Amino acid sequence: MQSKLPKKQSSVPWLRAFGEYKLEPGATNGGGRGAEMKRHVLGCVLGVGLFLNVVPSFVARNACAQDLASFEKRTAVKQLANGLTVIVVERPEAPVFSYFTHVNVGAAQEAMGQTGLAHMFEHMAFKGTDRIGTKNFTVEKTLLEKVEKAYLAFDAERRKRPSSDAQKVAALEKTWRDAMAEAGKQVVANEFGEIVDRNGGVSLNAFTNADETGYFYSMPSNRLELWAYLESERAKRPIMREFYTERDVVMEERRMRTDSRPIGRLIEQLLAAAFTAHPYGRPVVGWPSDLKTFSATDAQKFWETHYTPANLTVAVVGDVKASEAMPTLEAYFGRLPKGPKPPEISTDEPAQFGERTIVVRETAQPIYAEGYHRPDVLDKDDAVYDAISDLMSTGRTARLYRALVRDKKLAATSGGFTGMPGRKYPHLFVFYAIPTPDIKPQQLRVAIHEEIEKLKNSVVTDDELQMIRARAKMRLLGSLGSNQSLAISMATAQQRYGDWREIFRRVERIDKVSKEDIQRVARNVFVESNRTAAWIENSAKGGK
Numbered sequence: 415m416q417s418k419l420p421k422k423q424s425s426v427p428w429l430r431a432f433g434e435y436k437l438e439p440g441a442t443n444g445g446g447r448g449a450e451m452k453r454h455v456l457g458c459v460l461g462v463g464l465f466l467n468v469v470p471s472f473v474a475r476n477a478c479a480q481d482l483a484s485f486e487k488r489t490a491v492k493q494l495a496n497g498l499t500v501i502v503v504e505r506p507e508a509p510v511f512s513y514f515t516h517v518n519v520g521a522a523q524e525a526m527g528q529t530g531l532a533h534m535f536e537h538m539a540f541k542g543t544d545r546i547g548t549k550n551f552t553v554e555k556t557l558l559e560k561v562e563k564a565y566l567a568f569d570a571e572r573r574k575r576p577s578s579d580a581q582k583v584a585a586l587e588k589t590w591r592d593a594m595a596e597a598g599k600q601v602v603a604n605e606f607g608e609i610v611d612r613n614g615g616v617s618l619n620a621f622t623n624a625d626e627t628g629y630f631y632s633m634p635s636n637r638l639e640l641w642a643y644l645e646s647e648r649a650k651r652p653i654m655r656e657f658y659t660e661r662d663v664v665m666e667e668r669r670m671r672t673d674s675r676p677i678g679r680l681i682e683q684l685l686a687a688a689f690t691a692h693p694y695g696r697p698v699v700g701w702p703s704d705l706k707t708f709s710a711t712d713a714q715k716f717w718e719t720h721y722t723p724a725n726l727t728v729a730v731v732g733d734v735k736a737s738e739a740m741p742t743l744e745a746y747f748g749r750l751p752k753g754p755k756p757p758e759i760s761t762d763e764p765a766q767f768g769e770r771t772i773v774v775r776e777t778a779q780p781i782y783a784e785g786y787h788r789p790d791v792l793d794k795d796d797a798v799y800d801a802i803s804d805l806m807s808t809g810r811t812a813r814l815y816r817a818l819v820r821d822k823k824l825a826a827t828s829g830g831f832t833g834m835p836g837r838k839y840p841h842l843f844v845f846y847a848i849p850t851p852d853i854k855p856q857q858l859r860v861a862i863h864e865e866i867e868k869l870k871n872s873v874v875t876d877d878e879l880q881m882i883r884a885r886a887k888m889r890l891l892g893s894l895g896s897n898q899s900l901a902i903s904m905a906t907a908q909q910r911y912g913d914w915r916e917i918f919r920r921v922e923r924i925d926k927v928s929k930e931d932i933q934r935v936a937r938n939v940f941v942e943s944n945r946t947a948a949w950i951e952n953s954a955k956g957g958k
C-alpha cells in the first residue's frame with residue numbers, strides 16, 4: 415500500500431496515526447519480507463518528512479519542469495503486441511536497477527464470496543514456477559490436481575444445506591489434508607527467492623490494495639536478462655503451490671491486523687458502512703468466511719481474468735540502456751499470450767442521504783474518524799482534495815495540528831487525507847484524531863467540524879497556498895528519489911492516467927488550485943448527509 419504518487423498524501427498521516435494498517439507478505443513466504451516492507455514504507459515516509467523540514471522551498475521551484483524535460487530524454491515507453499506496457503528509465507548512477515510490475519487489479523475487482531482473493535497473489539508471488547520451486551513438476555502438477563479435487567469435495571459437503579454429514583466432512587477433510595502433505599513433498603522451499611538472492615537481488619516484495627497489486631525488487635544491472643526471465647515466467651501462469659497453506663497465513667494476518675485490533679475493526683466497519691454497494695466497502699484482506707472457502711480454482715479464474723498482459727505495466731529504472739533493455743523486455747514479456755481486457759466494475763456507490771455512525775465501545779485507545787464520499791482520481795477537482803489534505807495535515811503548521819493538538823490540547827494527533835480505501839473509484843476523504851487522556855471522541859468531532867466550517871466560511875491565506883504548492887514540489891522530488899520509488903511511480907501513473915508524465919503534471923495541477931476551489935469543494939463535500947463517522951469510546955472510563 416505504498417505506490418508513491420497517488421498514495422503519498424493519504425498514506426502518510428494514516429500510517430502515522432494508526433500504525434501500519436497495510437498488508438504484508440506472510441511469514442512463510444520468503445521470510446522476513448514483511449519487516450522489510452515496513453522499513454521500506456516508513457523509510458520513504460520519514461525520508462520525505464525530513465526533506466521537507468530542511469530543504470527550503472526555493473530549491474524545488476522549477477524542479478518540476480526541469481525534471482520532466484530531463485526524464486523525457488531518459489524514458490522509453492512501449493506497448494507490446496500482447497498489450498503489456500513496458501517503461502525503461504535510464505539512470506546510470508550505480509550499476510543496479512529496480513523494477514516494478516503493476517497489475518491493474520485489487521480487492522475492488524473481487525466477486526462476492528471471494529474477498530481476499532487479489533491479496534492471495536501477493537502471497538503466491540514468489541513461490542516459483544513450473545521449473546523453480548519444484549522437485550518434479552510433472553509429479554507435483556498431478557498432486558496439486560488431487561489437492562484441488564479433494565478440497566472442492568470437502569468444501570461442497572461442509573457447506574451443504576440444510577445439513578451436512580459430519581463424518582463425511584471429517585473424512586473428506588482428511589483426504590484433502592493428506593493430499594496437501596503429499597504435494598508439499600515436491601516443493602523446494604524459497605528457491606525463487608534464493609535465485610534472486612544469489613544474483614545480488616534485494617528487497618524482494620509485493621503489496622496489494624483496493625486498486626492494484628505490485629511486485630518489485632532490485633538487482634545488479636548485469637542481471638537484467640535473468641530478471642526478465644524470472645519475472646516473465648512468473649507472469650506466464652500461476653502455480654497454486656501451497657495455496658491453502660497461504661490462505662491460513664492470510665487468515666492469521668486478518669486475526670492480527672483486524673480482528674484483534676480495535677482500530678482495525680473500526681476501519682473495517684467505517685468502510686463497510688460508507689460503501690453499501692461499491693466493493694470499496696469490503697476489506698482487502700477478505701471476510702473471514704470467504705477466506706475459509708475460496709479455492710485455488712477460484713484463484714486460477716481470477717488470475718486468468720485479471721493478469722492479462724493488457725493489465726500489466728512493467729517499469730525498470732536504473733543503470734540500463736533503453737536501446738538494449740527494450741529488446742530484452744520485449745523478448746521475454748512478449749511471450750505472454752494476449753488475453754481479453756478484464757471487465758470494468760459496473761456498480762457505482764449510490765448517493766448517501768444521511769449520516770451513518772458506528773460506535774465501538776472498547777477498553778482501547780479511543781479514536782474518532784469520519785469519511786466523506788468524493789469523486790475518483792480522474793475528477794477535475796482531484797488536486798483540490800490533495801491541497802486540502804496538505805493544508806489540514808502536513809507539518810506543524812497544519813490546521814488540525816494547530817487547533818486540536820497545539821492550541822486546544824484535545825488530540826495527540828489529527829489529520830485529514832484522501833484516497834481511502836483506494837483512488838481509482840469514488841472514495842472517501844477522511845478526517846481523524848486520537849485524543850489525549852480524558853478527552854472524549856465527541857469533543858474531537860466538534861473540534862474537527864469547527865475546522866471544516868472555517869474551510870467553508872473563509873478562504874485560505876496566501877501563505878498557506880504557497881506552502882501547499884511548495885510541498886507538492888517537494889513531494890515530487892521525494893517520489894523521484896530512489897530507483898524503486900520511481901519505478902513504482904512511473905508504472906502506477908502510466909497505468910492510472912495513461913501517461914507517466916502525470917507524476918509531474920500533478921504538481922502543476924496543485925499550482926492551479928485556487929482559494930475559491932478549496933472553499934467550493936469543502937462546501938459541497940464536507941456535509942452531514944455525506945458523512946460516515948466511526949469512533950472508539952473507552953468503556954472503562956464510562957464511555958457508555
Ligand SMILES: [Zn+2]
Pocket residue numbers: 437438439440533536537664667
Ligand atoms: Zn498478506
